[in-house]
Structure formats: structure tokens, C-alpha cells
Amino acid sequence: MRRISGVFAAAGRIELVGTHKPYRHRFASCHYPSKRALHRWTLILIPGGCRYQIPSLRSVLDNMKKLLVLPGDHIGVEVIDQTLRVVDWLRTHADLEVDVTTDIIGGASWDRHGTFVTDTVVEKCRVADAILFGAEGGPKWDEIKARGGPKMLSGLRQLRKDLDLFANLRPVKPFDALDDASSLKPEVVRGVDLVVVRELTSGIYYGQPRGIETRDDGSRRGIDTQSYTDAEIERIVRFGFELAMSRRKHLTSVDKANVLRSSVLWRDVVTEVAPDFPQVTLNHLYVDNATMQLVRDPKQFDVIVTDNLFGDILSDGAAMITGSLGMLPSASLGPVDSSGHRPALFEPVHGSAPDIAGQGIANPIAAMLSLAMALRLALERPDLADRVESAIAGALNTGLRTADIAADPSKATSTTEMADAVLAKLALTS
Numbered sequence: 001m002r003r004i005s006g007v008f009a010a011a012g013r014i015e016l017v018g019t020h021k022p023y024r025h026r027f028a029s030c031h032y033p034s035k036r037a038l039h040r041w042t043l044i045l046i047p048g049g050c051r052y053q054i055p056s057l058r059s060v061l062d063n064m065k066k067l068l069v070l071p072g073d074h075i076g077v078e079v080i081d082q083t084l085r086v087v088d089w090l091r092t093h094a095d096l097e098v099d100v101t102t103d104i105i106g107g108a109s110w111d112r113h114g115t116f117v118t119d120t121v122v123e124k125c126r127v128a129d130a131i132l133f134g135a136e137g138g139p140k141w142d143e144i145k146a147r148g149g150p151k152m153l154s155g156l157r158q159l160r161k162d163l164d165l166f167a168n169l170r171p172v173k174p175f176d177a178l179d180d181a182s183s184l185k186p187e188v189v190r191g192v193d194l195v196v197v198r199e200l201t202s203g204i205y206y207g208q209p210r211g212i213e214t215r216d217d218g219s220r221r222g223i224d225t226q227s228y229t230d231a232e233i234e235r236i237v238r239f240g241f242e243l244a245m246s247r248r249k250h251l252t253s254v255d256k257a258n259v260l261r262s263s264v265l266w267r268d269v270v271t272e273v274a275p276d277f278p279q280v281t282l283n284h285l286y287v288d289n290a291t292m293q294l295v296r297d298p299k300q301f302d303v304i305v306t307d308n309l310f311g312d313i314l315s316d317g318a319a320m321i322t323g324s325l326g327m328l329p330s331a332s333l334g335p336v337d338s339s340g341h342r343p344a345l346f347e348p349v350h351g352s353a354p355d356i357a358g359q360g361i362a363n364p365i366a367a368m369l370s371l372a373m374a375l376r377l378a379l380e381r382p383d384l385a386d387r388v389e390s391a392i393a394g395a396l397n398t399g400l401r402t403a404d405i406a407a408d409p410s411k412a413t414s415t416t417e418m419a420d421a422v423l424a425k426l427a428l429t430s
């Protein structure tokens with residue numbers, strides 16, 4: 001038996017050096033183990049054969065955090081390509097040990113498999129520590145989704161359902177350099193640091209009955225159902241309280257309890273849970289007032305917890321505090337299972353922006369900030385999350401702006417140039 005003197009990893013391939021003849025092995029799927037992890041393998045050759053210890057290789061990969069990358073469609077692919085450059089940099093220069101695999105979802109999956117997400121991808125998502133998602137959809141496929149039916153659910157909606165990703169977090173924390181990019185006044189925007197926690201797996205987006213019916217007189221009626229159980233409300237509300245405990249200990253619950261019965265139950269449950277978190281200051285706002293307060297004085301908020309519909313609308317409104325949808329990251333988290341594993345999907349809040357796709361002008365920062373959230377919340381590297389965020393701040397401080405945040409669009413920088421600047425600043429962080 002003899003040890004191998006070196007192992008080199010490249011895209012989808014490992015190469016063992018120090019044998020009589022170089023031995024190459026192709027992975028069935030694309031794994032990119034970090035160099036440092038490879039050095040820890042005990043690879044043994046038996047004379048006359050080319051056997052190496054698969055179990056040790058397997059166990060290294062098993063012990064590494066798994067990052068599944070689903071770029072999706074249009075600018076989803078463009079911004080994730082640039083974000084993967086950051087991942088590669090962190091693996092090479094900052095000891096990020098992560099097993100990265102990529103797969104398709106959304107329109108790309110529909111075109112190849114006739115479904116927006118395959119069972120195989122759902123299974124990969126189940127075992128991943130973090131899923132980094134770009135954006136999916138576009139005119140070519142939106143009509144197919146609109147037809148409805150279980151196979152027509154978008155990949156993302158299917159994942160939210162299958163992985164029970166009930167807690168959607170959208171932090172809104174504008175960069176100082178972008179004070180002037182917001183449509184709100186700089187003094188209103190400066191210092192905002194809030195998180196919208198949106199319930200993601202129930203409410204009117206999933207309630208039954210739903211549909212469009214034609215009545216006897218030929219007129220049509222559209223129906224959606226807003227429905228929440230007390231258990232569904234309690235788990236998202238507890239999540240909101242726990243998050244508030246880790247921040248400034250202020251929670252705002254948003255509902256429409258003056259009109260909707262489901263909101264009356266929502267408010268009841270929030271009030272029942274509150275005594276378990278005596279250090280958290282709680283207030284309730286009706287959603288119409290909350291919308292107004294968010295643009296009047298966003299600094300009053302720390303954590304906002306709300307249902308699926310109100311959260312969708314409020315968080316897109318909150319996005320404008322940062323200046324652009326292209327700046328806003330998000331995390332969607334599921335329940336922790338008995339082994340301590342929690343499904344976690346990270347994605348920019350924006351969609352696939354077919355209007356600007358292929359031009360190389362999309363802002364990659366929301367996707368990069370989503371990676372930072374993954375590093376902090378799922379990959380156990382909050383130190384690297386801090387570095388990525390300060391590198392982005394550094395790049396913005398140099399004055400570089402993609403078109404969506406540029407005061408003068410004719411001087412706007414490209415997606416790749418923005419990523420180049422972030423990578424250059426990353427090298428200066430420690």
C-alpha cells in the first residue's frame with residue numbers, strides 16, 4: 001500500500017498524483033471540495049489495483065456543509081454566477097469548507113424535464129445545509145404557471161411547500177453610501193435596520209377554496225381563501241419573538257384585526273405568546289397603518305412579523321428604503337428536525353428581470369447579501385458573512401453603481417465590474 005502524495009480537485013474531477021500512473025476519477029455530479037479538506041483524506045492505493053478509500057472521501061464530504069446552488073432563469077443565472085466567484089474566493093482564501101453542487105430549477109427545468117422542479121432536486125434541497133437560489137420565471141413560462149395544477153407550481157412555491165419553509169426573513173439595512181439611491185429622504189433612510197418576518201406556507205396564497213367560477217348568468221367570480229390555524233400563527237410569531245430577542249427586542253405584529261377574522265385570531269395568538277418573552281416590547285399595527293409608518297419613519301421598526309400576503313407587500317415596499325430590489329436579500333427557513341437540521345433557502349428578493357436579462361447590467365448585490373445570510377444562518381461562518389458585507393460596503397463606497405442604483409445611468413457599472421470590485425475589497429478584509 002502506498003500513500004498518494006497529492007490530490008487535486010478541479011471541476012467535477014479528482015486527480016491522484018504519486019501513483020505509477022495518474023489516476024483520474026470523474027464525479028457523477030459536480031462536487032467541489034475545498035483543497036484543505038482534500039489534504040485530510042487518507043487515500044490508499046493497493047499495488048496492482050487502483051483502490052482508494054471511498055469511505056474517507058465520503059465522510060469528508062458528509063462532514064462538510066452542503067451548499068446547493070439553483071441559479072434559475074434570466075438574471076438569476078447572471079447574479080448567481082458572480083456570487084459563486086465570491087464563494088470560490090472564500091474557499092481559496094478564507095478556509096470556507098463547503099461542498100457546492102449546482103442544479104436547475106424554474107423555466108430551465110421546465111424546458112428539460114417538463115416540471116419546474118424535479119423530485120431529485122427536491123431531495124437535494126432536503127439534505128442541503130443551505131440552498132442559494134437566483135430567480136425563476138419569465139414570459140415564456142409564466143402563462144404555464146398561471147394555468148395552475150400541481151405540476152404547474154413554480155419551483156420556488158413547490159420547495160416552500162415540500163420543505164415547509166414557513167419563516168421568510170427580509171432584512172432591510174441600507175448602506176450609507178446609497179443614502180441618495182432611495183426615493184425617501186436620506187435622513188429618513190439613514191440608520192434603518194429592520195427585518196420583515198413573513199409567514200410563507202399558509203394564508204391566502206394556499207387557502208382553499210380558490211379559483212374562478214362561471215355563474216349561471218355567465219358572469220365570473222374569483223375566489224381566494226385566507227385561512228390560518230393557531231399552530232401556524234404560533235410558530236411564526238415565536239420565530240419573530242426569538243429574532244427580536246437577538247436584536248433590539250422590539251416586535252411589531254401587523255394584521256387587519258379590525259376587519260378580518262383570521263387577523264383576530266392572529267392577534268389573539270400573538271398576545272398569548274407574548275408573556276413567554278417579557279423582555280420584548282410588543283406593538284400591534286393594522287396593515288394600512290404599518291404601510292404608512294414604513295415610509296414615514298422606518299427607524300421605529302426592529303422586527304415586523306406578519307402573514308403571507310401582508311408580508312409580501314410590506315417587504316417589497318420596504319425594499320425601496322434600500323434604493324432597489326437589486327439590494328435586498330432574503331432567507332426562508334423551515335422547522336428544525338430531530339437531528340438539528342433546518343432547511344434553509346437564501347435568495348435575492350427580486351425576480352428574474354427578463355427586461356434586463358442578457359445585458360450584463362443586473363445588480364448582483366442582493367444575491368451576494370443572500371450568500372452572506374447563508375454564511376451567517378446556515379453555514380456557521382458569521383465571520384465570513386461580515387467580510388462579504390463589508391466588502392460590498394467598500395465597493396459601494398468607491399462610487400461604483402449598477403444601473404438600478406446609479407444617479408446617472410450612463411455612468412453605470414456592469415454586473416461583472418461590480419463583482420470585481422467586491423472581490424478586490426474582500427481581499428482587503430480580514
Ligand code: NAI
Nearest residue numbers: 135136137138325326350351352353354355356362363404
Ligand atoms: P423582477 O423583480 O424580476 O423585476 C422588477 C423590476 O426590477 C424590473 O424592472 C427589473 O429590471 C428590476 N430588477 C430586478 N432585479 C434587479 C437587479 N438585480 N438589478 C437591477 N434591476 C433589477 O419582477 P417582475 O418583473 O415582476 O418579474 C419578472 C419575472 O420574475 C416573472 O416571471 C416573475 O414570475 C419572476 N419572479 C420570480 C421571483 C423569484 O424567483 N423569487 C420573484 C418575483 C418575480
Ligand code: MG
Nearest residue numbers: 312313316349
Ligand atoms: Mg413579492
